[in-house]
Amino acid sequence: MIQQRIDKLQAALRGRNLDAFLVTEPANRRYLSAYTSTDHGIQESSGVLLIPKKGRPWLLTDSRFELQAKEETQGFTVELYKKGLFVLLKTLLAGLGARRLAFESHYFLHAAVGRMEKVLGNDVELVPVTNLVERMRLIKSEEEIGRLKKAVLLNERVFQQVHSTVVPGMTEIEIALTIERIMREMGAERPSFETIVAFGSNAAKPHAVPSDRVLKEGEIVLIDMGLVLEGYCSDMTRTFTVGKPDNLFIDRLRVVRQAQLAATKALRAGAVCREVDLAARQIIVDAGYGSCFGHGLGHGVGLAVHEAPRLSSRNRKQLRAGMIVTIEPGIYFPGWGGIRLENMAVVREDGCELFNEDLTGLDL
């Protein structure tokens, strides 16, 4: 599988008259090498790939990651940079006789390009490239789809286990940490993003950070959580109340759920991204909540929790079979709170296959 991906990328390099390609984006690095290390931000990389237009590729890293890099990769030569990445790169490129080096312009710091130019000198032309590997990742294989579905089903099991224990008196942080503990106990590598747990008016912030706010009877609880399983991410949101919900909550939840169902129905290969967004948005607008839905309907998911395609009112691209998307309409009311529901599905030729099976709180 890795070898096929490298072959395909190398063919693309030859087609663009590129001698080598430097892979810095962490999900691309994992996709092409199986190296699982994560980075501490863009300024602290745990390694990059150097893919020549043909022949054996390299994984370049430092001594901290040497053992892991050698254990996890096959078909790669692991080299350590001791005097910096660019100095090592100069040597390897000279050995290849490479003159045109492509780099990932969308995951390369502006200042670092300047430093790289200085070290490599005039012998090597730097060619900025964007989203070359991301485009390969856009359409998932059946194996990848299987892993994504497994991640979603595990996500649901974690959610259900925590959901059944939520009672007044708990704090947002307490629930968030419980979720992250249970997901790892159940086999997840890590959360795919920082778990959101928001009570009451805090749920009006789509990206709320869990606080020590204490849950009261009857309050809204919004949980947006994701995990990583075998490299692939899940992303799921549920909104419910502890105790009996009032009618306003039920009405608003119903609007969001109807919007979600409408979008799910509109999802299929050939559908335009913005039309899927609008299928959900129209229902929210019709209910009088148009101004309360400030974000896009959804996004792609794979090795990264946020990737292409974006389901937004501005994206005029068509969906293709094998793409994965979230369907997450939400409405937010400062002071009152918010409601968001998020599922994940794979786009198929004649519709979509929803990964989520649990209907807790959605069976309206």
Place this chain on the structure above:
Amino acid sequence: MIQQRIDKLQAALRGRNLDAFLVTEPANRRYLSAYTSTDHGIQESSGVLLIPKKGRPWLLTDSRFELQAKEETQGFTVELYKKGLFVLLKTLLAGLGARRLAFESHYFLHAAVGRMEKVLGNDVELVPVTNLVERMRLIKSEEEIGRLKKAVLLNERVFQQVHSTVVPGMTEIEIALTIERIMREMGAERPSFETIVAFGSNAAKPHAVPSDRVLKEGEIVLIDMGLVLEGYCSDMTRTFTVGKPDNLFIDRLRVVRQAQLAATKALRAGAVCREVDLAARQIIVDAGYGSCFGHGLGHGVGLAVHEAPRLSSRNRKQLRAGMIVTIEPGIYFPGWGGIRLENMAVVREDGCELFNEDLTGLDL
């Protein structure tokens, strides 16, 4: 405090003939605005600052972060980008009559500079700037030093609580999650990096990722942990064994501890960074372990867990009073394991003030 920092930055902009400055680096953003939001990687910013050379600055974000941005900042105008950051920027710059816009070249994607140029057009000259705010952050005020010390002392309390419960049969992940839970229960915002817990031979990887490996009697346990308290980071490493350590472990631990003490003694304003590294390194070399110490001695800490100055054998800069550094020598043996000890200290005119108070396992 925020206002003083803005004043100082604006004076620096005027001194460089810059009309405005775009702040994208998250720790710089927090330093200048008190806005606490964190980003989901460089590609998903929760907002940027636009600092004009004089007058009121802006915080530019999207609707997801509007409430938080308004709650947390004072003296900033919060503006939402609906058609993208660069379109909003164009309008604001035109209103200012700004012709020269500086941006943080070390925290700006190469591809994004291209897109920004395209939107802003010929009216605005883009000026790459590096580490302007980082240099302001390098010397900590007494208030910042107080917060950093508080973070370290909380870190020690969390460590002690967990340390006393470590027994054979526990897994690396279990201990790591317990640490992260307890730190939040004790008031930390979040871990400052992913907690490292490594048993036995796993401790040979300086950046080991916790696994489901089960702890056995007599094995090495290396814990490298940090937390964020009131925005400021701690970073601390301890290595111990469960049960009675063998003589080889004790000998090696003693070498690392002696190296750490030597470096602590060498730390003072005016000392050259590489000389502090070498003070520790020489002891490790003399013990015959020179090739086992593959990383630098330490790094600065503040709003970011890794910042300047680097204590490495290549850094010829001098330390100044008010800088914060880690002192973390380590030796690693594939197959056997590794030992690292890490403290934090503030550089003073006549020496250093060690933040750490706990000597568990160091009292050799």
